[in-house]
Amino acid sequence: MDTRPRSHPTYIAFLVHRISGLLLALFLPLHFWALSRAIQGEAALENFLRWTDNGLVKASETLLVILLAAHLAGGLRVLALEFLGWRSSQKTLVAASAGVSLAAGLLFLLNVG
Structure with a gap:
């Protein structure tokens, strides 16, 4: 029985990695x-590039970079x-990777x- 909290x-x-992979696929x-x-x-x-000037497309591109x-x-x-192997600093590494991901998107x- 898995006793680790969700x-x-x-x-x-783990969930972010799996979901981002699915969305990228x-x-x-x-x-x-x-x-x-x-x-x-x-x-x-040219028509496609004109469509990409839409604000919603720009926001989607930013989300895509964050997902990547x-x-x-x-x-x-x-x-x-x-x-x-497992280190006690895993939580810190998770927080750092989340920060780097958001910084890349910004x-x-x-x-x-």
Whole structure:
């Protein structure tokens, strides 16, 4: 029987890593569709690029960068667990990775303008 609490930061980090991976996988077909606009011609690509100036698309791009950073940080955490073993500072590492993920998203948001 698993007695670890579901509110433990490492469990939340596990969920963030899995959910961000799932959302990124769901994004891939949209990404490939966007790339196909370039293959279909200049006009199709120009229409798509004009659509990306929408504020909701910009917010979605920022969320995507945060998801990518969170998934990367979660993957690095899993690698650290595999090769370094359990440390008492796991909660600190989880908090640091969350901060780095949010900082990456905010930096992207500042550069999107």
